Amino acid sequence: MMNFTLNGKVVSVDAEGDMPLLWALRDMLGMTGTKYGCGMALCGACTVHLDGQAVRACTLPMSLVQGKKVTTIEGLAVDASHPVQQAWKEHNVPQCGYCQSGQMMSAAALLAKHPNPDDNTIDEQMQGNICRCGTYPRIKAAIKTAAKLGGKS
Amino acid sequence: MSQIANVSRRQFLKITGMGATGLVLGGLLPGFRPAWAKAGDAVSELNLFVSIGSDDLVHIICHRSEMGQGIRTGLPQVVADELMADWQKVQVVQGLANAEYGSQNTDGSRSVRRFYQIMREMGASARAMLEQAAANQWQVPLEEVQARDHQVWHQKSGRSLRFGELAEAAAGLTPPAKDQLKLKSPDDFNYIGKDVPIVDMPAILSGQTVFGQDVQLPDMLYASIERTPVVGANVKSVDNSAALKVKGVVDTFVMPEQSEPVLFKPLPGVAVLATNSWAAMQGRKQLRIEWTDSTHSQHDSDAYLDVLKGRVKQQGKVIRSIGDAYAGMMNAVDTFEAGYSVPYLIHAPMEPPAATAVFKDGTCEIWACTQTPQSTQQNVAGALGIEPDKVKVNVTLLGGGFGRKSKPDFSVEAAILAKQTGKPVKVSWSREDEIRHGYYHAAAAMHFAAGMDDTGRVVSWLQRTAFPSISWTFNGTSDEPSGSELDLGFGDLPFALDNLSCEVQKAEAHLRIGWVRSVSNIQHGFAIGSFVDELAHKLDRRPRELWLELLGSDRLVDPEPEGFKYGNYGESKAVFPIDTARIKGVLNLVADKAGVDKPTAKNEAWGLSVHRSFVSYVAVATKVRVDGNKVQVLEMHSAIDAGTVVNPDRVRSQMEGAMIFGLSLAMMGEISVKDGAVVQSNFHDYPLLRINQSPQIHSYIVESSQAPGGVGEPGVPPVAASLCNAIFRAGGKRIRDLPISKHMQV
Incomplete structure (x- = not known):
């Protein structure tokens, strides 16, 4: 059994140590907000926070999750009140929405490290997240808005 | 030309899977023949529906697939505008596959251009019937009443009735003839032409959306399929012994042989069924498959393009x-x-194709991120040897489509495996599958x-x-x-x-x-x-x-x-x-x-x-x-x-x-x-x-x-x-x- 803290609650799953966190979350814990996009840490759709760091759940083996704290989109904030979620709403960022869990988790981790990121920092920190719908211009704008909202809270 | 007709609640239930109270309207639409329809097939005509409940909620069916273009917001916006409804009281219901809608093929950039007019007429008809119901109740001339803000008002007396209070009576009325229908002047639009936020925003923000990949049913098996690398090749032999030893793997299954035309048939291959996605993927890596020859096995894209350039x-x-x-x-x-x-x-949509199927007592239910629910229904029925009306197709949200999800091959795969195993089966395509087998x-x-x-x-x-x-x-x-x-x-x-x-x-x-x-x-x-x-x-x-x-x-x-x-x-x-x-x-x-x-x-x-x-x-x-x-x-x-x-x-x-x-x-x-x-x-x-x-x-x-x-x-x-x-x-x-x-x- 693997034990870890998921969105503030201790959970245990009967997963092999080599199973990536993504599949434990989705198939065993029913947490489908974290998405599969590539399975090779190339697209960022599966981004979650591991002890506060943005990681790709599709390549993170459960053996490295044991005893750690995991936050997924479902646990980012109560009532979608995180500055990133508010800013995403304000800019009508999503199109299909599939990659947006990962985008928001990456953005939240970015803002935790860089409260006022410039364009280069955003490019650098967000280039691991692909959006096929092409919401990048709005993601950039929303991250700047979230930075302002974050500053106020 | 389109017409609006009153529709029975039984029919509404049949088409939408939803119970309705109050006023239900349907619109007859000009038919459209999909590219793969057989010559001689009757072109179907169908109904779209709006319902108004006694609880004041307006349900608007979206019979088109949402893949990021915003259609689950756009079409209801049009109805709500003509209806004079309060957007906060509008709920969008995703339509199941049903030929009575006419074409549901969400492709060719045509959802708004094909349905804008009928959606306006639908909203305007409902509005007219609510106004008539109010005029009847108050015993006043129709000209003196007016719908506004989800209510009908009688200016002279200052009286008003909520849509929900009028719906039952309105349902008993005959819809106005098309030539009697009064559409709003564009100057009076309150939703059409406005930046209404998408209806799925709250679910997207909190990770609550259900895409094709996200469907989960009790006791479900997860399938990963190794498909032929070359079109036209079939499975010659397979050694599944190592695959079956992987923890979590339940069984393997050789998909049906196929011949050309390729149509929307699943590609030949071997499915690995397991209790979770990871086990299915690991088991699949252990398969040893030999493929038959194909007439396409010499195809080389560089050489081919050179030939075309010469031609x-x-x-x-x-x-x-x-x-x-x-x-x-x-x-x-x-x-x-x-x-x-x-x-x-x-295409490379962020969500690779995925479908979940259940086969029970000669009927099949599918959940899929499909752009074409009716084609899914027909192809699943064909593969299972049952009638299309024995196949229920639920359209999930699509994590991008771009045309890939117009092809229902992945739903047919899930249906075949569900019938084979007698259990719910989800077929999830990997990124590699999506890029190599599209x-x-x-x-x-x-x-x-x-x-x-x-x-x-x-x-x-x-x-x-x-x-x-x-x-x-x-x-x-x-x-x-x-x-x-x-x-x-x-x-x-x-x-x-x-x-x-x-x-x-x-x-x-x-x-x-x-x-x-x-x-x-x-x-x-x-x-x-x-x-x-x-x-x-x-x-x-x-x-x-x-x-x-x-x-x-x-x-x-x-x-x-x-x-x-x-x-x-x-x-x-x-x-x-x-x-x-x-x-x-x-x-x-x-x-x-x-x-x-x-x-x-x-x-x-x-x-x-x-x-x-x-x-x-x-x-x-x-x-x-x-x-x-x-x-x-x-x-x-x-x-x-x-x-x-x-x-x-x-x-x-x-x-x-x-x-x-x-x-x-x-x-x-x-x-x-x-x-x-x-x-x-x-x-x-x-x-x-x-x-x-x-x-x-x-x-x-x-x-x-x-x-x-x-x-x-x-x-x-x-x-x-x-x-x-x-x-x-x-x-x-x-x-x-x-x-x-x-x-x-x-």
């Missing part, structure tokens, strides 16, 4: 002509010619020539195209582009020319060929847009000036008298003509807004292109910087004339997305094939544009009261040409063979 240098089958293009070339003082090519491409955008070669007189005026124009046809997917025999593909930016060339010859050349198919966002407009928009720019350079003219000259006077172009039977995206030529004034309108708008005629910094330049597709008009200006062999896209401006626009914010988002989709394919998009098998497999070798490559994007919408045109696809075709034109003018190479990454650093 388009030769005279082909003429599909449209004006004057005598060959004589025109002979008599020309100067001529110029160039060839262009676009490789195979794949329905590909056809590789294409084109050749262009122009002849000029002594004043530099273009007097003769010759264009040829060759690419494997989507028709082959359906009949297994087509070996040249079909009319419906030549409609897409080739036979509809809108230039004013004395001499023109549009020709096609042969191209056999070796892969499953399918629709990708904007379809053949991709290659034709690239080639025509590039050739005009090359001509402008040769003639030392400003590109905009040459475009305007070639487009000629303001007029409506009809290719029909010139021998080309033009389908016009299935639309009336009277309502949606090829209007050169509108082409010129978007071109001038974008050129002026972007400032393409102003001087640019060293190594920087603008590129321009314009294209009509899906009965809408889009021009794009792209600014790049070229440093040595490196290209950086700095800025893009687009202008769209799509007639009446329902949700401007979603139109802008589609245009932003189309710019990025176009950049991805132009800069890096290439599927190559060796020994019949696709070489690429994931985002490392089929890269998509990332945020650090994404330019500033500005979108302009032409204000118009014309009928609504397409929006999802028309933004894509001008992008590649505008980009390549900019690169050349900034001192880079002239790119005639996409992608740019083969020639320059992107």
Whole structure:
């Protein structure tokens, strides 16, 4: 059994140590907000926070999750009140929405490290997240808005 | 013409799976025959529904698939506006597959253009019936009552009744005749034309959305399928012993053999069924499969494209002509010619295809991220040997579609496995599956020539195209582009020319060929847009000036008298003509807004292109910087004339997305094939544009009261040409063979 803290609650799953966190979350814990996009840490759709760091759940083996704290989109904030979620709403960022869990988790981790990121920092920190719908211009704008909202809270 | 009719609650329940109270209205729609319908099939007509409950809630059925274009918001917006409903009390219900809706194929950029009018009529009918019910109850003349803010008001007495209080009585009334129907004046629209936020926003923000990949049922098995690497090959033998030893693997199953035509049949292969996705994937790696030979096992995309390039240098089958293009070339003082090519491409939606199926007591229920629920229903029924009405298809949200999810092969896979195992089965495609086993955008070669007189005026124009046809997917025999593909930016060339010859050349198919966002407009928009720019350079003219000259006077172009039977995206030529004034309108708008005629910094330049597709008009200006062999896209401006626009914010988002989709394919998009098998497999070798490559994007919408045109696809075709034109003018190479990454650093 693997034990870890998921969105503030201790959970245990009967997963092999080599199973990536993504599949434990989705198939065993029913947490489908974290998405599969590539399975090779190339697209960022599966981004979650591991002890506060943005990681790709599709390549993170459960053996490295044991005893750690995991936050997924479902646990980012109560009532979608995180500055990133508010800013995403304000800019009508999503199109299909599939990659947006990962985008928001990456953005939240970015803002935790860089409260006022410039364009280069955003490019650098967000280039691991692909959006096929092409919401990048709005993601950039929303991250700047979230930075302002974050500053106020 | 459409009609509104009262619909029984039993019928509503049957079609929507939803109980209804109060007023239920349906609209009869003109039928539409899908491309794969058999000749002789009756064209179906169907109903759309609005219901108003005694609880005041308005339910509006969205029978089209949501894949990011915002249709679950747009169509209900139209109904709610005419209904005078309060948007906060509107709930959108996703329609199940049902032929009574008519076509549910969410493709061809047609949801708003096909359903705008009927949705207005639906809302207006419901409003009229609620008003009549109120007038009856108050015993006052109908003229004295008025619907507003989800209530009906009697101004004189100050009385009002909520929609919910009137719904039951309204349901007993006869809907107004079409000629009695009063539609709102556009000046009074309160939702149409407004930036209403998408209805799925709260669920997306909190990770609560259900896409095809997210469906979970009790006791469900997860399937991962190893499919034939070469189209036409079947499983010769399989050793599953190692696969079965993987913890969590329950069973393996050899998928049915297939022959051509490939249609929407699942590819042959071996499925591994397990208690979770990871186990299924691990088990699949342990399969040892031998495949039979295929006639396509020699296919090599580079060699194939070279053959097509050779063919388009030769005279082909003429599909449209004006004057005598060959004589025109002979008599020309100067001529110029160039060839262009676009490789195979794949959709790569962020969500790869996924479907879940349950088979029980001779009936099948499917949950799938499908653009075509009815085709899913028919193909599943066919594969299982049951009637279509024994197949219930639930449409989940789509994590992108772009045409991939118009093909229901993945739902058929899930249905076959559910029947085989007697358990719920989810088939999830991996990224590798999606890239290697898709329905590909056809590789294409084109050749262009122009002849000029002594004043530099273009007097003769010759264009040829060759690419494997989507028709082959359906009949297994087509070996040249079909009319419906030549409609897409080739036979509809809108230039004013004395001499023109549009020709096609042969191209056999070796892969499953399918629709990708904007379809053949991709290659034709690239080639025509590039050739005009090359001509402008040769003639030392400003590109905009040459475009305007070639487009000629303001007029409506009809290719029909010139021998080309033009389908016009299935639309009336009277309502949606090829209007050169509108082409010129978007071109001038974008050129002026972007400032393409102003001087640019060293190594920087603008590129321009314009294209009509899906009965809408889009021009794009792209600014790049070229440093040595490196290209950086700095800025893009687009202008769209799509007639009446329902949700401007979603139109802008589609245009932003189309710019990025176009950049991805132009800069890096290439599927190559060796020994019949696709070489690429994931985002490392089929890269998509990332945020650090994404330019500033500005979108302009032409204000118009014309009928609504397409929006999802028309933004894509001008992008590649505008980009390549900019690169050349900034001192880079002239790119005639996409992608740019083969020639320059992107």
